[in-house]
């Protein structure tokens with residue numbers, strides 16, 4: 001009886017781990033690093049606009065170098081925009097961006113980093129309105145946490161920018 005229960009629990013645990021692994025991909029960023037002070041002040045959204053006539057947000061992020069070599073924006077999370085009229089969430093859990101993969105820094109990573117985020121056309125902010133953008137920026141994602149599923153330790157900062165939609 002006890003052994004049966006143990007086997008059932010073990011099976012459930014394995015299915016749970018497989019599910020977590022699938023929803024996160026093979027590795028994912030976590031913003032737990034504390035050795036980020038130098039870059040922290042300057043990490044930000046330096047520009048954001050909507051592509052003229054299209055429901056696509058064009059966002060430029062930047063992370064200063066911190067003395068340990070160059071830095072790049074490497075993952076985004078908690079990414080939303082909104083005002084009184086429209087609201088949209090691009091991301092809740094963080095994902096790697098800018099050609100970064102797990103702990104591997106690609107030679108194609110850019111800083112500043114420009115990226116385009118399409119969304120449902122009905123949610124495009126109207127020209128002549130203000131929109132808030134919330135984003136968690138991650139950088140220095142190069143340290144494995146050593147657990148299953150693979151967590152990649154990064155620096156991170158939650159930023160906010162209010163922008164005027166020109167067109």
Ligand SMILES: *[C@@H]1O[C@H](CO)[C@@H](O)[C@H](O)[C@H]1NC(C)=O
Pocket residue numbers: 047051052058059060114
């Ligand atoms: C996106 O924003 C960047 C930075 O401001 C700008 O250089 C680029 O031309 C923009 N792209 C489009 C398609 O508007």
